[in-house]
Amino acid sequence: MKQLSRRITATSKKSFGMYARAASSGREDLIHMELGKPSADTPQHIKDATIAAIQAGKVHYSDLPGILPLRQVIAAKLSRQNGMDVTPDQVVVTNGLTHGSYAALMAFIDDGDEVILLEPYYPQHIGKIELAGGIAVPVPLDAANDYAIDAARIEASITDRTKMIVLINPCNPTGRVYTRAELLALADLAIRHDLIVVSDEVYEEIVYDGAKHISIASLPGMAERTVTLFAFTKSYAMDGWRIGYLAAPKAAVGAILKITANDVTHVNTFIQEGALAALTGDPAILAELIADDRAKRDRVVTRLNQISGVTCAWPQGTIYAFPDVSQLGLSAQTLAERLMDEAGVVVEAGSFYGTAGEGRLRICFGALSLDDIDRAMDRMAGFVRQLG
Numbered sequence: 001m002k003q004l005s006r007r008i009t010a011t012s013k014k015s016f017g018m019y020a021r022a023a024s025s026g027r028e029d030l031i032h033m034e035l036g037k038p039s040a041d042t043p044q045h046i047k048d049a050t051i052a053a054i055q056a057g058k059v060h061y062s063d064l065p066g067i068l069p070l071r072q073v074i075a076a077k078l079s080r081q082n083g084m085d086v087t088p089d090q091v092v093v094t095n096g097l098t099h100g101s102y103a104a105l106m107a108f109i110d111d112g113d114e115v116i117l118l119e120p121y122y123p124q125h126i127g128k129i130e131l132a133g134g135i136a137v138p139v140p141l142d143a144a145n146d147y148a149i150d151a152a153r154i155e156a157s158i159t160d161r162t163k164m165i166v167l168i169n170p171c172n173p174t175g176r177v178y179t180r181a182e183l184l185a186l187a188d189l190a191i192r193h194d195l196i197v198v199s200d201e202v203y204e205e206i207v208y209d210g211a212k213h214i215s216i217a218s219l220p221g222m223a224e225r226t227v228t229l230f231a232f233t234k235s236y237a238m239d240g241w242r243i244g245y246l247a248a249p250k251a252a253v254g255a256i257l258k259i260t261a262n263d264v265t266h267v268n269t270f271i272q273e274g275a276l277a278a279l280t281g282d283p284a285i286l287a288e289l290i291a292d293d294r295a296k297r298d299r300v301v302t303r304l305n306q307i308s309g310v311t312c313a314w315p316q317g318t319i320y321a322f323p324d325v326s327q328l329g330l331s332a333q334t335l336a337e338r339l340m341d342e343a344g345v346v347v348e349a350g351s352f353y354g355t356a357g358e359g360r361l362r363i364c365f366g367a368l369s370l371d372d373i374d375r376a377m378d379r380m381a382g383f384v385r386q387l388g
Contacts, residue, residue: 011130017123017352018336027344031376033363034346036172036319038237040292042274043285046236049277053270062269064261065253066093066245070276074245077279082204083218084228086247092256093245093267093275097202097231099260100246102128104198104227105164107255109134113163116154120147120173120322120353120360122200125166137162140356143324146313147174147356151185158189164196165189167216170203173353173362174322175315177211180219187219197226202244203318205235205286208294211316217247224249227256234319234366235286236278243267243275293319293366296373300365303377307384319366322350326359328387336361343383345376 003009018034065071071088078084078091094100101124109115111133117125119138126136139157141147154165167186170177178186190197197216204213217226231244248256260266297315304312304323312323325335332349339345350360365373 007131007133012126012136018340018346018348021337022340022346025340029344030340030346031344031372031379032346032367033365033376034348035367036234036364037239038234038289038319038366039368040237040289042237042241043278043281043289045281045285046238046274046277050270050274053273058270058273060269062266062272064257064266065089066091066267067269067272067276070272070279071245073276073279074247078215078228078247082215082228084215084247085223087250090247090250090253091245092248092253092260093243093272094229094231094260095244095264095267096233096242097200097229097244098124099242099264100229100231100244101125101166101198101200102131103256103259103263104229104246104248105129105132105134106259107252108132108164108196108198108227110163112161114159114161116157116162116165117354118149118154118165118167118171119355120171120350120357121166122168122172123352125200134163135161138354138356140354143356143360147171147176149178149182149186151189154186155189155193158193158195162193162195164198166198166200168200169216170201170207170211170213170317172203172318173320173348173350173357173360175313175318175320177207177213177316180214183214183216183219187216187222190225191221195225197222199226199228201228202231202234204230206290206293206319207317208297209314209316213317224251227252232275232278235289237289238274238278241271241274243271296365296368296370297321299370299373300363300377303374303381304363307377307381309384319364321363321365322357322360323363324359325361328384330387332358332360339380339383342386343379345379345383
């Protein structure tokens with residue numbers, strides 16, 4: 001067989017972390033808190049709309065950027081909820097947020113371009129940057145400062161090859177919801193250095209305790225330099241449906257469509273009808289799903305803070321807790337591996353998200369019931385007691 005392409009062989013070999021380790025173990029007794037998936041079923045009205053679309057014969061090719069009714073509703077939602085001045089022709093429906101970020105990076109990044117990632121980062125972004133020929137430049141944020149955006153630290157990493165900053169807000173894995181002041185500081189850097197911002201906002205709905213999610217594209221001067229990514233994955237419990245969307249400057253949409261048209265043609269036609277139902281359905285259904293996440297967050301954080309040597313701040317958003325376990329005397333990876341092997345609880349090492357995550361674990365509370373959360377916390381507390 002001839003040699004594989006350079007873009008494949010040169011791409012980061014970063015694995016799927018503890019998820020891959022657990023999957024290969026063959027164990028059925030594990031409690032899984034490593035994978036960021038919702039435990040709830042997809043709401044029934046979304047399923048019904050999708051089934052009705054199939055029965056109505058909506059099973060053929062449709063518009064490359066997504067069906068027009070869905071893009072119209074998305075544009076109205078972005079204006080109403082996100083403060084973004086977006087028209088339907090600036091919206092591209094994607095196979096989940098992962099596909100949207102891939103398309104955005106492929107459309108903008110050339111060989112040797114540098115892309116700044118705020119660390120702790122989402123590891124999948126690294127592989128996409130490298131597939132596009134770019135160079136990922138992690139900028140560690142300070143745990144002691146609650147992983148706040150540090151404009152001076154970011155600016156020190158900008159070079160004449162820097163083309164883009166990738167933002168996750170609310171942030172996976174830290175649970176931070178960035179303030180307007182933080183986002184304005186980041187926007188100022190992007191404008192002064194003429195940078196693109198790709199903003200991953202998949203957790204936009206899942207915020208707690210009065211935290212307010214702000215789309216950076218809504219800030220002055222940012223609409224023309226921001227690609228904003230969304231999905232139905234977390235908020236509507238549609239992770240297996242693989243549907244999301246992006247909003248981009250008009251000048252960039254054609255380039256993005258060159259990528260999406262060549263890798264998927266367009267998103268599944270009848271599933272887009274389900275997404276339309278999600279956005280136009282009773283908002284009380286979404287509120288109920290988020291209330292369930294809040295109850296799980298409260299249980300996890302309370303239980304973690306009862307374990308000797310573990311401290312956990314209250315996540316402002318997302319479905320993750322990011323506890324400090326540095327006092328336990330083990331590296332994050334070693335601790336994660338031993339928790340799986342000896343206690344049967346699968347969590348992710350904070351170091352999987354970069355060096356700034358060392359001494360932390362990422363624990364997904366959205367994937368379990370309250371009873372299963374209690375079982376997992378009981379096992380974790382027992383393991384820590386055995387550590388002495």
